[in-house]
Amino acid sequence: MTTDIADSSPTDRLAERPGAAVQLVGLHRSFGKVRALDGLSLDVAAGEFVALLGPSGCGKTTALRALAGLDELDSGRILVGGQDITRLSSNRRGMGMVFQAYSLFPTMTARDNVAYGLRLRGVGTRTRRRRAEELLELVGLASHAVHYPHQLSGGQQQRVALARALAVQPEVLLLDEPLSALDAKVRAQLRDEIRRIQLDVGITTLFVTHDQEEALAVADRVGVLHAGRLEQIARPGDLYDRPRTAFVAEFVGLSNPLRGRARSGELGLLGTRLPLLPGSAFEGPVRAFVRPESVTVDPVPDQDQGHGAPIGRVLSVSFLGSLCRVRIQLPDQDPVLAQIPKAEAARLSPGSPVRVTIRPVPVFAEPA
Incomplete structure (x- = not known):
């Protein structure tokens, strides 16, 4: 029926x-x-x-x-x-x-x-x-x-x-x-x-x-x-x-785990003071998760080497259409990944010296 x-x-x-x-x-x-x-x-x-x-x-x-x-x-x-x-x-x-x-x-x-x-x-x-x-x-x-x-x-x-x-x-x-x-x-x-x-x-x-x-x-x-x-x-x-745990910060999207020192809810990293997200370690040595798009990269003329922020060396440049991913070796850090416009990446090649800075956006950090 x-x-x-x-x-x-x-x-x-x-x-x-x-x-x-x-x-x-x-x-x-x-x-x-x-x-x-x-x-x-x-x-x-x-x-x-x-x-x-x-x-x-x-x-x-x-x-x-x-x-x-x-x-x-x-x-x-x-x-x-x-x-x-x-x-x-x-x-x-x-x-x-x-x-x-x-x-x-x-x-x-x-x-x-x-x-x-x-x-x-x-x-x-x-x-x-x-x-x-x-x-x-x-x-x-x-x-x-x-x-x-x-x-x-x-x-x-x-x-x-x-x-x-x-x-x-x-x-x-x-x-x-x-x-x-x-x-x-x-x-x-x-x-x-x-x-x-x-x-x-x-x-x-x-x-x-x-x-x-x-x-x-x-x-x-x-x-x-x-x-x-x-x-x-x-x-x-x-x-x-705004990840709340280290797992989320590392798993979702791309992140650079960078070593630094936290003090009073801020992190000193590559010459920049970064605010820390809730749940982070607020004091002492930490490992912070920095997004590639928060990393800025500037070529360094020969006469400027030795002045300002630490100098890194470009390891590779990967083409992604309108963007490029640049892998950089910095002193005392693991290789850093930056995501920058194609026009800016055109000035870079493997081996070239660059100055790396971080935009002051909030990051999550765990104890190192």
């Missing part, structure tokens, strides 16, 4: 379905002696797009699978919309999930793949077909409704998988490395499409990725995981500019 949802049903209007708040409270999960989750707690607001970022083995995929009901927790609680779903089976949790592998049925058209979850729920043929076509239009594949997976590109197959996850009107959308199998250009296009669709639908979304550029480009907030714990969660700009 099937149920047919009336055309006027408000649940057919995807954009009118609000997202649900998600709370992960003290999640623990071990596999033998390995602690995949070690007291992980996280709050996600209704309709928010949160990316979970971290190195391999940090627990980000385990957290997603636990939320989906695909992995059993040792302890902890999961709440969605204020309801404790920790002991619910996966098919009762109201989740839509998109995996790294597209997992489309090869003998079904794109439209039938999208409608598959609706068919399992007993939705009538007419409504099932209409909703599948609506979602294919949302992901930009309305003209590919009757194409089979082998007739679609990798990016198009992933769009179908996304439409299929949205078709059942989940409360939460879970994305587990959904773009990692695609080439760089398609990844950039599809990540922007995923964000557009998420905003159109208004669904709460958790996006697991190891790609920092993806996470920082599309998420409302990014959570950095390390050894099963949440190191920091913040808006992308705050996470990059």
Whole structure:
């Protein structure tokens, strides 16, 4: 027996379905002696797009699978919309999930793949077909409704998988490395499409990725995981500019770990006084994390050598389009990386003497 949802049903209007708040409270999960989750707690607001970022083995995929009901927790609680779903089976949790592998049925058209979850729920043929076509239009594949997976590109197959996850009107959308199998250009296009669709639908979304550029480009907030714990969660700009731990400072983006001495909340480094971020070591020898774009590089004429800031030597210059990365050896420091405009880098070559200074922006420092 099937149920047919009336055309006027408000649940057919995807954009009118609000997202649900998600709370992960003290999640623990071990596999033998390995602690995949070690007291992980996280709050996600209704309709928010949160990316979970971290190195391999940090627990980000385990957290997603636990939320989906695909992995059993040792302890902890999961709440969605204020309801404790920790002991619910996966098919009762109201989740839509998109995996790294597209997992489309090869003998079904794109439209039938999208409608598959609706068919399992007993939705009538007419409504099932209409909703599948609506979602294919949302992901930009309305003209590919009757194409089979082998007739679609990798990016198009992933769009179908996304439409299929949205078709059942989940409360939460879970994305587990959904773009990692695609080439760089398609990844950039599809990540922007995923964000557009998420905003159109208004669904709460958790996006697991190891790609920092993806996470920082599309998420409302990014959570950095390390050894099963949440190191920091913040808006992308705050996470990059104001790390709260040494791990975040070193893991997110590029940083130069430079040695200096802190005193009264400031750091003396290469002739510049730098303010220290909260959580830093405020006194004594420290290792500070300085962004490459905060490093300035000036060629040194022969007659000026021996005056002013320490003189370094250029080790290499790497071309990155409008920018270049310059690697410099300084006295008593590890090599320093600077990111400067291409026009400025044109004056530099390996072996040339340069003077290096640091812009006085806040940095994070740990005890040396």
